Amino acid sequence: ADDDNLDALLQGGTSTEYEEMLSSWILDEDCFGKDFQPGRKEIHVLVALPQLSEAELPRDRQLVVGDVHIPITQSTSLNPPGLVAFWQAFLDDSTDVKADALVKLPEGTYILGDSSLGSRIYIRHCYPALWELCLERIHDEKTNTPHLVILGNPGIGKTFFGFVILLLLARAGETVVYESGGLKKRFLFTHTVVAQGSQEDFVRILDQPTTYYIVDAVKPAYYPAKTILLTSPRRSIWYAFNKTNCQSCYMPVWSLKEILQCRELIYSTTPEAVVQDCFRRWGGIARYVLRFAQVGNQQVLLEKAMDIVDLDWLVNACGQLDANDAQVSRRLLHYRVSRTFDNEYFVFASKYVQQAVYKRLYEKDKRKLLEFISASDGVGALAVLRGHLFEGHVHSVLPRGGTFQVRPLVDNDEAYDDEDDDIMEDEWDGEDEDADDGMNSDDDVAMEECTAVALVDDGASTVISFRRSEKAVVFNHSNEIVAAANTSYLQPAVKNYQSVDAIIKPDILFQVTGAHKHPCKQKGLHDVLKLLGNPAAPRLYFVLPPDRFADFKYQRYLDSKRKRMMTPSYVNVRKIQQFAMEVKLASE
Structure with a gap:
């Protein structure tokens, strides 16, 4: 206010040069207390405090990892007991990570401190070689691709391979941020720090190229950290990320030998005959062959998937296995994966599915089916589908003589x-x-x-x-x-x-x-x-x-x-x- 208005202001007048501050505005409870309302003739001065750097924060309000200081936010939990017990168990574990081994945490200790994830990890036959491939690709200076996507059918152990990666990085003394799409959390692990946070936390750590960032079933943000994304092939999660200095590979479905060994080690209460029958139907999807082998409302999902099949649907599904809504088709079709973890093409989940689908298509419109088999020569998904349907045709014809x-x-x-x-x-x-x-x-x-x-x-x-x-x-x-x-x-x-x-x-x-x-x-x-x-x-x-x-x-x-x-x-x-x-x- 200028000198002409000063006397009026001192006498309780108001200035028309400025917008009036209304006493009804809601003020920050942290600054003024709960339900605070300023009284008449009270002056309140708002001061913007200078922003402290992370290094200047009190020690109880920051995490220090190497040379990086990050603030502890409201969503950050430092040293949760269950998570600390899990990480310490990994640091102490000496299991030889080889095919058919079992990593078993101490009683009462659970993966990520979450009892729903259990306390045992079966080492699939592909895990050691797949880990070697991960190291080779994310450290390849010639290609400069520190990011890797691992794709595969749902229910084959991609999440648990992520836990195996955590175990191996714990032994190596590396700094790791693990992000779970299912839990909607991030976890920070170092040799001195264990913390849990939101999916926006630990950014400064992820900006370090020496950090390992393991992401399960959620679209990752781009960071310089060495990133491994494990996901089913939902295009919305992996496709855009795969374009950013990234390579991709595939995890295979389970063999019967793996299924039976894992049953013996972890699911021994499930009769082997039940597991064998589930494998006959589902193929190598451990989620349904082992975990849900005796859960009726899960087992019927395969028949429900086959109930919606017609030839047009199947042709469309073969070309769009990475679609976001392709969950049903991925129950019927499996990626065929080579020893170098490349995806060659797809196969039906099992002979049971192949014959059931062929029979359904034949009964719906046999002329259309046989014309498709006859006309779909060439390369690509349609030629592959033709081969599978022709095999179904052969197995329906030869037994009749x-x-x-x-x-x-x-x-x-x-x-x-x-x-x-x-x-x-x-x-x-x-x-x-x-x-x-x-x-x-x-x-x-x-x-x-x-x-x-x-x-x-x-x-x-x-x-x-x-x-x-x-x-x-x-x-x-x-x-x-x-x-x-x-x-x-x-x-x-x-x-x-x-x-x-x-x-x-x-x-x-x-x-x-x-x-x-x-x-x-x-x-x-x-x-x-x-x-x-x-x-x-x-x-x-x-x-x-x-x-x-x-x-x-x-x-x-x-x-x-x-x-x-x-x-x-x-x-x-x-x-x-x-x-x-x-x-x-x-x-x-």
Whole structure:
């Protein structure tokens, strides 16, 4: 106010030069107390205090990690007892992190201090190699990609792999920020500090490139910290982040061997027969095969997923497995993952799902289904889907018997175009192979002749006739092959069993393919032939759609390194006669 207004103001007047301060304004309770209202003739002076740097804050209001000082906010909890006990247990743990090991925390101590997460971690077969890949990629100075995304089907152990990473980083004495999408919290772990905060806390720590930032099932912010995001392939979570100095890889589903070992270690109260049946249906999704094996309202989710399937839905789902609303399709379709953790394509969750989906599509519109199988040649998701549906067609046709045209395949020492190759790298989602490719002098065993199959060559064409199988057997164990009758059509429950898709005893093997090449691993064939008693003249039929039948050629066998062999090293594999076999795309 100027001098002319001063006397008036001192006498209780007001100035019209300024906006009037209303006594009804709500004032900060921290400054004025609860429900404070200024009285008439009272003057209140508001002072903006200078902002203290983190280093100038009192020690009880800051965290110090190395040279970084960060304030303790209202959302920060320092040294929560349960979290401290968890981190100390990790620091003290000496479990060898190798396949089938079990990390077990002390009684009353839980992962992240949360009892719902349990206190035990099963080490999957892929975890050690996947961790080596993580270290290699986030420390690769040539590519400058300190960020990594690990994708995979829901329910296969990505969250628990994040806990394994925490364990290994604890042993290494690293600074780690772990963020949980489920808990909506961040956790800070160092050799001296344990803290819990909101999803906005610990930013100064994350700005340090030496920090490790492990993120589970939530879209991460971009920080210089070495970041590993673990998530199901929901595009809204990972896609944008994957563009920021980032690489990606995939975690495989579980093998039956892993499932059974984990059941023994953690879920021993669940009968093995129940687990086996869940695996037969769900495939390698541990959430439903182990954790929810006996929870009815979880088990019905698979049938509910199949109930909504039609061909248009399935075609759309195959091209959009990373869609945010693709939860249903990811129950039916699994990513197929190589030993280098790349995603090649997808497979049906199990033979059970494959056949159930095929049957549903056939019953809904068999003409549309068979036309799709016939017309969907080429590359990409549709070609992959075509192959799976054709296999479903074959498994519905062959057990009923019939006569099929065949061609003997002869090894003419033809050159192979390696650039036009359909060989996939060895997979994680199957049983491990024995790498023994040495010479083997298998003893031939006299076998009963099978009268269910007749091969006839009339000079003009060669056909094979099958009697209707008395029983189609979907088997989980090799001893079921030995016990089965010669007239049974044997189909493995596991997606990639020993290089064959079906068997008719004593000496007939089937491999179904819609591709123009399909080399088989000799070790798998060797093992199957041993189970069959090493028949004197085994036959391998490559079962093909009509458009592949005429041009399909002799297939070389692969060694344990997936290299083609000029001559198989196993005696029983050398005895195999190869045939191409045509199954027409016709309705019943």
